[in-house]
Amino acid sequence: MDPMNTALVVMAAGMASRYGGNKQITGMGPNNEILLEYSVCDAIRAGFNKVVFIIRPEMLDVMKRICGDKLAGKIAVEYAFQDYSSLPEWYAVPAGRTKPFGTVHAALCARTCVNEPFAIINADDYYGVDSFKKMHDFLVESAAPTRAAMVGYRLKNTVSIHGAVTRGICKVVCGRMVDVDEVAKIRLYEDGRIADTSAGEPGVTLDPDGLVSMNFWGFHPALFDGMQRYFEAFLKKADPADIKCECLLPVMVDSMLKSGEITVDMLETEATWFGVTYKEDRPLVQKALLELHAKGVYPEKL
Numbered sequence: 001m002d003p004m005n006t007a008l009v010v011m012a013a014g015m016a017s018r019y020g021g022n023k024q025i026t027g028m029g030p031n032n033e034i035l036l037e038y039s040v041c042d043a044i045r046a047g048f049n050k051v052v053f054i055i056r057p058e059m060l061d062v063m064k065r066i067c068g069d070k071l072a073g074k075i076a077v078e079y080a081f082q083d084y085s086s087l088p089e090w091y092a093v094p095a096g097r098t099k100p101f102g103t104v105h106a107a108l109c110a111r112t113c114v115n116e117p118f119a120i121i122n123a124d125d126y127y128g129v130d131s132f133k134k135m136h137d138f139l140v141e142s143a144a145p146t147r148a149a150m151v152g153y154r155l156k157n158t159v160s161i162h163g164a165v166t167r168g169i170c171k172v173v174c175g176r177m178v179d180v181d182e183v184a185k186i187r188l189y190e191d192g193r194i195a196d197t198s199a200g201e202p203g204v205t206l207d208p209d210g211l212v213s214m215n216f217w218g219f220h221p222a223l224f225d226g227m228q229r230y231f232e233a234f235l236k237k238a239d240p241a242d243i244k245c246e247c248l249l250p251v252m253v254d255s256m257l258k259s260g261e262i263t264v265d266m267l268e269t270e271a272t273w274f275g276v277t278y279k280e281d282r283p284l285v286q287k288a289l290l291e292l293h294a295k296g297v298y299p300e301k302l
Contacts, residue, residue: 078113118218
């Protein structure tokens with residue numbers, strides 16, 4: 001393994017149920033750029049030399065056309081498929097299930113493509129230039145089988161006025177994450193209050209400046225072994241009647257933290273995060289991207 005090689009793994013197989021469409025391949029930029037194009041652009045500038053797109057098999061042609069083929073000569077491109085063929089032979093998919101098994105499953109689907117330290121992100125988020133630089137530096141200088149990293153964002157910069165979101169609420173001590181709690185139904189109210197409403201209204205008020213996970217992780221490839229064990233344990237415990245259960249990276253990381261399997265550096269960034277959770281978010285994202293182009297953060301065309 002060459003420690004100077006780094007890969008960006010992009011999770012793009014999600015069904016985008018809340019957005020009501022395939023937001024991963026919906027144009028957001030001034031020239032109809034999709035959000036993952038900005039992530040790949042920032043990754044290339046930071047020094048990453050490979051990108052792996054995790055997609056559903058039926059997305060291959062369109063992903064090549066709108067993004068992958070444009071990257072020829074700029075960065076090595078590979079594709080991994082998130083489908084049920086990668087599940088253990090002993091596991092039987094419950095009748096009626098169509099949903100993928102979450103972000104841990106997604107990461108494992110890219111295992112055959114990744115032999116170097118890697119970052120893994122969502123396809124439908126904008127993470128900011130600075131975050132890729134910090135993650136690349138960590139992967140080159142510090143990534144180890146038991147040492148991972150996460151880019152942390154302020155909660156107030158990651159919520160939507162248009163509906164609830166799920167975030168990994170992090171506790172940090174001396175630059176290391178010691179706990180991450182996956183919290184569903186976080187709501188932003190018109191008065192600016194942010195609350196965990198998973199147990200009902202009015203909810204538990206959350207610190208707007210608290211650090212949260214936006215699924216921007218950095219791992220050594222040796223972690224795939226532990227990831228596989230964790231995923232198989234998840235499948236064994238899963239209720240067959242729950243056809244929407246998911247195995248999530250923040251929950252896995254929290255488990256590995258508590259068992260002492262890994263440590264996680266918290267890479268705080270002042271970079272702006274934004275994404276499209278609901279259709280109503282799209283105009284705000286389009287405006288923000290237009291401003292970034294106008295400021296010269298990105299060229300006229302990516």
